[in-house]
Amino acid sequence: MRPIHDTHVAQPGLAVVEVAAADDATAFAVQDLLAANYAIAPGDRTVREPGVRLRCFLDLRREPGS
16 A cells, blocks of 8 residues: 555545455445545555555545535
């Protein structure tokens, strides 16, 4: 995975969430839960290092789906 840069969290309300799970289905299920409550830039693929990792970017300042 690429490093997280200051620009990813440059303002209050921005966050980077990295999910570590045993399998892809679990990682994407967690991402779906976040997407139901927050505006996110979802991850589209997982990385295996160790286990399964998925990173998504949240914008708590915006409504989901905007």
